[in-house]
Amino acid sequence: MKKKRKPFDDKRDKIVFLGTGGGRVVVFSQVRASGGLWFQLDGTIFVVDPGPGALVKATSMGINMEKLRAIFISHRHLDHCADVNSIILAMTDGARKKKGIVFAPPDAIDEDSVILEYCKNTVENIIRLKQGGKYKIDTISLYTPIRFIHPPQTFGVTIESERYTISYITDTLWFDELPRIFQGDVVIMNTVFKEPRKGFYHLCIHDVEKYLSVYKPKILILNHFGMAFLRAKPWEWAERISKQFNTRVLAAWDNMIFDLDEET
Ligand SMILES: [Zn+2]
Structure with missing residues (x-):
């Protein structure tokens, strides 16, 4: 039997896509998974948008939950946060240790909280995201420059490690400042x-075309696909746009390990 690959065994900087599904139909039928984006940067592990199945996916990928430092929730829709409580308990040894940071918009914490009270109490710090926010997880800086156009309070984030800048453009309607405000070397775009x-x-x-006509990252990764787009084969669109703009564009797939040292 082939040895199972454990992506977090080494110290390499990486993003693991444990779910690339978006929209109600895809997520709640699990045509594509919804386990969020798992980062390891400068040796620090954190997760962004842990939707349904995130804990199961992460443990089966060999991610050591006790080493998890933080959870970032872009907004309160379930495909972005359904597993937050399970992950908090995994991170805190079943609420026995007080540790970790949760970042989330105020309406995900204070109004009909997506985090249960006893889970809130076991986290070291809960940070309410705001427009123009700057935050830290160890050596990593996080920036939430602007509130997105999406029904609940929603924030995209630019993540800066010692060597990499990654912009995560979560659910939003297009707005013209987008390519000027989010300029990572790597750009992850929720293209539903x-x-x-x-x-x-x-x-x-x-909107991806509009974005690339203003700013060209080293690589743009399409993510969070709805059903109609999946049927239209996003990987073919990625190839087409890649040629058109002479920029690397990739359609993410479930369990994709994006090794930053190799890929950028
Ligand atoms: Zn949403």
Whole structure:
């Protein structure tokens, strides 16, 4: 039997995509998983947007939950935070240790909290995200420059480690400042739709084109796919746009390990 690959065994800087599904249909039928983005940067492990299944996916990938330092929630929709309580308990040895940081918008903490009270009490620090916010996890800096256009309070984030800058553009409607405000070497973009849909506050593939016509990162990674876009094969669109803009564009897949040292 092949030895199971344990991505967090080494000290390499990486992003592990434990879920690339987006939108109600894909997430709640688990056509694509929703286990969030797991980072290891400068030896620090943290998770962004742990949706349904995040704990199961992370442990099966060999991530040592006791080494987890922080949880970042971009907004209160369940595909971004459903597993936050389970992960807090995994991180704190079942609420026996007080440790870790949770970052979330105020409406995910103070109104109909997505975090249960006893889970709140076992975390060392709960930080309410705000526009223009700057935060730290060990050597890592996090920036939330602007509130996104999405029904609950929603924040994208730029993550800066010693060697890498990564922008995570979570769920939002397009706005023109987006490519000027979020300029990571690596850009992860939640591209739910192929075509825009009225009444839904999500990005589509044409927004990726708009973004790249203003700013070209080293690599742009499409993520968080809805059903119609999945049927339209986002990996083919990634290739097409990649050629069109002469920039690396990749459509993420479940369990994709993005090794920053190798890829950038
Ligand atoms: Zn959302």
